[in-house]
Amino acid sequence: MIIYGVYIVSKSGGLIFNLDNNVPRIEHEKTFTYPLDLVLDYDPKKVSVAFNRKDGIIVGHVLVAINGMTVNGATLEDGRDVKTLLESAENFPIDLKFSRPKMTTNEKIFLASMFYPLFAIASQLSPEPKSSGIELLEADTFTLHCFQTLTGVKFIIISETGLNGMDLLLRKVYELYSDYVLKNPFYSLEMPIRCELFDNKLQELLLQVEKTGINNIDK
Numbered sequence: 001m002i003i004y005g006v007y008i009v010s011k012s013g014g015l016i017f018n019l020d021n022n023v024p025r026i027e028h029e030k031t032f033t034y035p036l037d038l039v040l041d042y043d044p045k046k047v048s049v050a051f052n053r054k055d056g057i058i059v060g061h062v063l064v065a066i067n068g069m070t071v072n073g074a075t076l077e078d079g080r081d082v083k084t085l086l087e088s089a090e091n092f093p094i095d096l097k098f099s100r101p102k103m104t105t106n107e108k109i110f111l112a113s114m115f116y117p118l119f120a121i122a123s124q125l126s127p128e129p130k131s132s133g134i135e136l137l138e139a140d141t142f143t144l145h146c147f148q149t150l151t152g153v154k155f156i157i158i159s160e161t162g163l164n165g166m167d168l169l170l171r172k173v174y175e176l177y178s179d180y181v182l183k184n185p186f187y188s189l190e191m192p193i194r195c196e197l198f199d200n201k202l203q204e205l206l207l208q209v210e211k212t213g214i215n216n217i218d219k
Contacts, residue, residue, distance in 0.1 A: 011152030013116030
C-alpha cells in the first residue's frame with residue numbers, strides 16, 4: 001500500500017500543508033546519436049523535454065546527467081553549457097539520463113489553487129443539490145482522494161490505484177489536524193501549517209498504513 005502525498009487546502013483555496021511521502025524517482029538512461037531526436041527546452045533552472053518521446057522519456061522529463069556527470073540547471077557540474085554540448089556533433093554518441101521532475105513548492109501551490117475551482121465546478125454540475133464536489137479522481141497511475149470538512153478545508157491524499165477504505169484514512173488525518181493544529185495556540189487559520197508534532201504524527205500514521213493496512217489504523 002503506497003501513499004504518495006498528503007495535501008491540505010484552506011477554504012479559500014490556498015495550499016497550507018503538503019507532505020511528499022513515497023514518491024518514486026523514475027529515471028531513464030539512454031545513449032543518443034547525433035542529431036538528438038528529442039526537442040529540449042533549455043531553461044536556466046532545468047533542461048527538459050519539450051517535444052517527442054523515446055524509450056520511456058517523455059515530455060516534461062528533466063535532464064539530470066550527461067555521461068554520468070550531474071546536470072545543474074543548464075550547465076554540467078564542471079561548468080560546461082549543456083546546450084552547447086548537445087548541439088556539437090563531435091560529442092556524440094552521448095549518454096543522457098532523464099528523470100521525472102520533482103514539483104517545487106510554487107508548483108504545488110499553483111496546482112492546489114487549480115483544484116479549488118474544479119471542486120466547485122463539480123459541485124455545480126451535479127444533478128443533485130448540495131453535492132460534495134470531487135471525492136475521488138482516478139488516473140492510470142494514481143488515485144486522488146478528497147475529503148472536505150464542514151468549514152471548507154480540503155484534505156487530499158494521492159495514492160496508488162485500487163485502495164479501499166481511504167475515507168477512514170482521510171478522517172484520521174482530519175483528527176490529527178484537529179488535535180495538533182487547531183488546538184495549537186500559535187496557529188492562525190488559513191496560514192501554512194508549521195507544526196512539528198502534526199508532521200510526526202502524520203508520518204507515523206502513513207507508515208502504519210503502509211505496513212498494516214488502513215483497517216488497522218485505530219488498533
